[in-house]
Amino acid sequence: MNSRFPVLFMLIAGVGCLPAALRPQFAAAQATTAAEEGIPKNARITAVLEPFVKRHEVAGAVTLVANKDKVLAVDAVGFADVGAKRPIQRDSLFWIASQSKTLTTAALMILVDEGKVSLGDPVEKYLPEYADVWLAKERDAKHMLLVRPARKITIRDILSHTSGLPFRSAAEPVVLDLLPLDVAVRSYAVTPLDYEPGKGYRYSNAGINTAGRIIEIVSGMPYETFMRRRLFEPLGMNDTVIRPTPAQLRRLAKGYRPNAAKNDLEETTITQLTYPLDHARRQPMPAGGFFSTADDVGRFCRMLLNDGMWEGKQILSSAAVAEMSKRQTPPELKESYGLGCSVTSDTFGHGGAMATNMTINKKLGLVTVYLVQHHGFPGKGGQAQGEFRKAAETEFGK
Numbered sequence: 001m002n003s004r005f006p007v008l009f010m011l012i013a014g015v016g017c018l019p020a021a022l023r024p025q026f027a028a029a030q031a032t033t034a035a036e037e038g039i040p041k042n043a044r045i046t047a048v049l050e051p052f053v054k055r056h057e058v059a060g061a062v063t064l065v066a067n068k069d070k071v072l073a074v075d076a077v078g079f080a081d082v083g084a085k086r087p088i089q090r091d092s093l094f095w096i097a098s099q100s101k102t103l104t105t106a107a108l109m110i111l112v113d114e115g116k117v118s119l120g121d122p123v124e125k126y127l128p129e130y131a132d133v134w135l136a137k138e139r140d141a142k143h144m145l146l147v148r149p150a151r152k153i154t155i156r157d158i159l160s161h162t163s164g165l166p167f168r169s170a171a172e173p174v175v176l177d178l179l180p181l182d183v184a185v186r187s188y189a190v191t192p193l194d195y196e197p198g199k200g201y202r203y204s205n206a207g208i209n210t211a212g213r214i215i216e217i218v219s220g221m222p223y224e225t226f227m228r229r230r231l232f233e234p235l236g237m238n239d240t241v242i243r244p245t246p247a248q249l250r251r252l253a254k255g256y257r258p259n260a261a262k263n264d265l266e267e268t269t270i271t272q273l274t275y276p277l278d279h280a281r282r283q284p285m286p287a288g289g290f291f292s293t294a295d296d297v298g299r300f301c302r303m304l305l306n307d308g309m310w311e312g313k314q315i316l317s318s319a320a321v322a323e324m325s326k327r328q329t330p331p332e333l334k335e336s337y338g339l340g341c342s343v344t345s346d347t348f349g350h351g352g353a354m355a356t357n358m359t360i361n362k363k364l365g366l367v368t369v370y371l372v373q374h375h376g377f378p379g380k381g382g383q384a385q386g387e388f389r390k391a392a393e394t395e396f397g398k
Contacts, residue, residue, distance in 0.1 A: 039090065042073035048391045049384060053078035056264050057381030059256045060088035064294040064369040065392040068306040071298060072396050080253040082265060090294065093244060093251045094371045095270050097288045097352030101208045102324075103240070103300065104286040105159050105340025107231050108211050109320040112155075116218050119159075119323065119339075122152035126214045129189035135164065136192035146192055153197045155214070158207035159339040160328035164193030165206040176205065176272050177282045177289060181223060184283075185213040201335040205287035208340070212286025223284045235303060235310055237296040242289045243278050252277075252291070253371075255354060258378040268375055272353065288353065294369050297358050301349070301367040305360050324348065325362070357385055364397040 045063055052058040060078030064071060080088040111117040117126075124130040130153060138145040149164065157163035171187035172179060179187070188206040195202070212223045219226045224242060232240050244252065256265045269275065274282050277291075303309065304324070308316030324339040325348040341348040349359035355374040360367055370385045377384075 040071065040073045041075055042391075042395060044391045044395050045073060045075045045388060046077055048387045049075065049077040052381055052384045052387075055379055057377055057379040058372060058374070058384050059265055060092075060253060060372065061384065061388070062088055062090060062092055062094075062294045062369075062371045063388050063392070064298040064367070065396055066298050066302050066305075066367040066369075067365050067396070068302055071295075073392070074294060080251075082254070082256070083267070088253060089251070091239070091251055092253045092371070093239060093248050093291050093293055094253055094356055094373055095255075095273070095352070095354055096290055096292045096297065096356050096371070097272075097354055099292075099297070099350045099352045099356060099358055100286060100288050100290040102340045102350045102358075103227065103231065103290060104208055104212050104215070105324060106300070106304075106316060106320075107227055108155070108159070108215055109316055109324065109339070110230055111215065111218050113317045113320055117155060117214065119154065119156040121155050123155065123158060123163075123210060123214070124152060126217045127185065127189065127210070129186050130210075133189060134192045135196065136194065139192075144192065149193055150196050151198070153193075155211070156328065156339070157197050158204075158210050160337055161201050161204050161207060161335075162198050162329060162337075163204065163207045164195045164197050164200065165202070165204045165210070166191060166194055167203060168205050174272070175274050177274050177285050180283050181209065181213050181216065181286070185210050199330065201329050201333050201337065205285075208287035209285065212284065215286075223286060231300075231315070232296075234313060234315055235296075235299045237292070237299055240290055240292040240296045242284055242291070243280070243282055244291050246278060248291070249278060253373045255373040255375065257375040262378050264378060270354070271375075294371050297369045297371070298367060301358050301360050301369065304348075305362070305365065305367055325360070355382075355385065359389065361393070361397075364393055366393065366396055368392050 059082050062076045065073040074090050076088045076090050078088050080086050080092050134146040135149040136144050137147045153163045169187040169191045215226050216223050255268045257268045259266045303315050307318035308321045324341050326338055327336050327343050329335050329337045336343050346363040347359050347361045351357045355372050357370045368389050
């Protein structure tokens with residue numbers, strides 16, 4: 001047999017078609033290729049994360065550290081599939097859940113930059129069903145007193161979780177990706193508000209999903225199409241999708257949670273989503289629907305760190321990034337949230353339901369991306385993200 005045949009076979013058919021005996025060699029070849037391409041790794045970060053994997057507190061993690069100019073380190077530690085001993089890889093795919101909120105907000109801010117939307121606009125300007133919103137002034141198990149809110153819900157409100165909208169509507173099942181976006185949004189508009197717009201905070205998928213629907217109305221494109229054309233393609237985010245392809249699903253990291261004794265890991269599914277994950281019936285969920293990779297998330301974060309600039313092109317204005325990254329919640333509240341981002345004095349970013357995280361540190365000029373797939377951790381696994389960030393900031397901080 002020609003010695004080149006296994007390589008050609010691999011390229012045509014994919015790793016899953018290789019004989020088991022050849023797969024370790026292929027993994028080693030991947031590592032060699034990565035090194036040849038200059039993909040940086042960091043011994044300090046790997047050393048911090050490996051003990052969590054060895055103690056079965058974290059299944060596997062992919063981390064990325066970058067500044068506005070380049071990626072500084074990418075580390076993959078542990079397993080994408082613990083039972084099969086399938087190593088996690090730089091290009092492993094993860095459900096990033098609520099990190100999607102920041103992506104959706106950035107997309108809407110493109111329309112703000114273009115003058116097609118204003119943050120002070122009432123939502124009803126684009127969605128007439130919001131013209132008839134009610135506020136639950138009093139409620140108990142048997143009664144509800146409804147009044148009109150003192151003012152209209154604005155675009156700024158829905159992006160900062162200060163609209164009064166609940167997390168979801170009663171029409172939405174526990175699985176959150178079955179209702180078409182327009183139907184879901186109509187169900188929010190008939191749900192009584194929990195508090196006066198602008199006067200409180202409640203983390204709200206409903207608000208960000210509403211923002212996604214406004215993107216559709218203003219742009220004239222389906223939400224997914226706008227996200228791909230106006231945000232993902234310009235940034236080269238080729239692995240950020242709602243319905244992963246079969247090829248992408250082969251790179252998906254499995255989900256894990258603590259076992260009953262809380263001393264080891266057991267597999268779990270993404271309970272908020274419908275399976276199979278590539279099925280056409282799954283609907284867009286702007287508040288939490290995207291899958292992605294460390295490389296893609298890093299590109300998005302580097303653009304934000306660089307005041308909206310990516311490879312010489314202004315994706316967002318610096319003013320839009322400033323609005324996203326500053327506190328928008330009332331000062332008397334403990335919650336500090338911007339537009340589609342959690343914020344502190346020095347950082348902004350977002351986490352996801354399966355413990356993923358992206359943080360942009362303005363003071364240090366660093367991006368940190370932490371991708372795992374966990375519904376909770378045994379032992380000290382929940383500390384791994386903080387230990388990673390500490391190591392990254394020690395190694396690369398200004």
